[in-house]
Amino acid sequence: MREPLIDLKNITKSYDGQVILDDLSLSIHENEFVTLLGPSGCGKTTTLRIIGGFETPDMGQVMFHGQDITNMPPHKRNLNTVFQKYALFTHMNIAENIAFGLKIKGKSKAYIQDKIKYALKLVNLDGYEKRMPDSLSGGQQQRIAIARAIVNEPKVLLLDEPLGALDLKMRQDMQYELIRLKNELGITFIYVTHDQEEALTMSDTIVVMNQGYIQQMGTPEKIYNEPENAFVADFIGESNILDGTMIWDRLVEILGVRFDCVDTGFGTNRPVDVVIRPEDVILLDPERAQLKGIVTSVIFRGVHYEMSVEVGGFVWKVHSTTMFPEGTQVGIRVEPSNIQIMNKPESEDEEAVSRNGKK
Numbered sequence: 001m002r003e004p005l006i007d008l009k010n011i012t013k014s015y016d017g018q019v020i021l022d023d024l025s026l027s028i029h030e031n032e033f034v035t036l037l038g039p040s041g042c043g044k045t046t047t048l049r050i051i052g053g054f055e056t057p058d059m060g061q062v063m064f065h066g067q068d069i070t071n072m073p074p075h076k077r078n079l080n081t082v083f084q085k086y087a088l089f090t091h092m093n094i095a096e097n098i099a100f101g102l103k104i105k106g107k108s109k110a111y112i113q114d115k116i117k118y119a120l121k122l123v124n125l126d127g128y129e130k131r132m133p134d135s136l137s138g139g140q141q142q143r144i145a146i147a148r149a150i151v152n153e154p155k156v157l158l159l160d161e162p163l164g165a166l167d168l169k170m171r172q173d174m175q176y177e178l179i180r181l182k183n184e185l186g187i188t189f190i191y192v193t194h195d196q197e198e199a200l201t202m203s204d205t206i207v208v209m210n211q212g213y214i215q216q217m218g219t220p221e222k223i224y225n226e227p228e229n230a231f232v233a234d235f236i237g238e239s240n241i242l243d244g245t246m247i248w249d250r251l252v253e254i255l256g257v258r259f260d261c262v263d264t265g266f267g268t269n270r271p272v273d274v275v276i277r278p279e280d281v282i283l284l285d286p287e288r289a290q291l292k293g294i295v296t297s298v299i300f301r302g303v304h305y306e307m308s309v310e311v312g313g314f315v316w317k318v319h320s321t322t323m324f325p326e327g328t329q330v331g332i333r334v335e336p337s338n339i340q341i342m343n344k345p346e347s348e349d350e351e352a353v354s355r356n357g358k359k
């Protein structure tokens with residue numbers, strides 16, 4: 001295992017007596033695109049500010065290349081931060097905005113000119129030197145903010161919801177732009193977002209957080225396909241989460257019906273959470289299915305139809321390329337391998353951690 005570039009060790013942080021981060025540990029490797037993902041208020045920005053040096057933890061350490069930087073001020077750290085509000089200086093043109101940090105560092109005119117050209121090219125805004133910030137679109141302004149960070153040649157770029165203020169189309173363009181930048185620059189990105197699609201698109205590693213705890217950490221595929229608990233399953237993509245009873249190995253009962261599944265080791269007659277993705281629900285002739293329900297809504301989503309199917313009080317989310325009109329009686333089938341069994345949270349506290357802050 002490579003030595004991590006950044007190591008957060010047992011970080012605890014409280015505000016006004018309220019614990020925001022509780023014993024949080026996290027390792028980030030060089031050249032990784034790591035995304036902190038979670039609902040609003042879960043502690044993402046606080047974590048990023050601690051890495052950036054804008055906050056000091058109450059307990060724990062921030063290590064950088066094996067060196068303790070917990071108390072090092074931001075400007076001495078080899079990282080740069082781009083915040084959600086681009087905060088360009090409105091009275092300076094684009095070149096002056098980008099040059100600002102370099103001037104403070106006392107870099108030569110020629111060096112600064114070179115850097116400005118290079119950075120503008122990198123964010124696809126060549127020739128924008130003389131423009132004023134308010135003549136640029138939101139997306140362009142955010143790219144300038146990124147260019148301004150890049151010219152400092154940080155080892156790590158910290159980005160706090162940098163696309164949050166942009167509309168959907170521009171956000172998607174910028175996501176590709178950021179992936180390209182990451183590949184070209186070969187630096188480490190630590191990215192904060194509450195948008196799971198954004199996280200799945202861009203990240204090498206996703207850190208799912210809720211209420212100051214890391215719920216799960218892994219590749220986008222791992223997090224999506226093998227969520228470790230109901231909170232992650234629900235937050236990443238859409239899910240049907242049902243109360244179930246594990247009858248014994250490979251047999252689970254939901255809504256009064258027994259289903260074959262592939263999971264073992266949950267004991268016998270144990271309450272469990274059962275997670276089934278909407279795209280894994282198969283609708284068919286009710287005569288051929290164990291569960292029967294009625295379609296209560298249909299929305300066309302371009303690639304598939306999104307349908308709601310009510311079965312004994314539970315509303316299933318179903319994605320299918322075949323449309324069943326509202327009011328139709330349908331049967332539901334799920335392949336055993338698409339039924340995911342999860343332990344229910346053990347204590348009241350854990351229940352709160354995993355159930356609250358759902359999207």
Ligand SMILES: Nc1ncnc2c1ncn2[C@@H]1O[C@H](COP(=O)(O)OP(=O)(O)O)[C@@H](O)[C@H]1O
Pocket residue numbers: 015016020038039040041042043044045046047
């Ligand atoms: N400077 C502060 N003073 C008091 N409370 C704060 C401060 N910064 C953040 N908080 C609180 O800490 C919690 C986590 O905030 P934050 O890290 O910004 O969450 P996120 O970025 O995930 O939305 C929130 O409840 C927020 O109100």
Ligand SMILES: [Mg+2]
Pocket residue numbers: 044045046
């Ligand atoms: Mg935040």
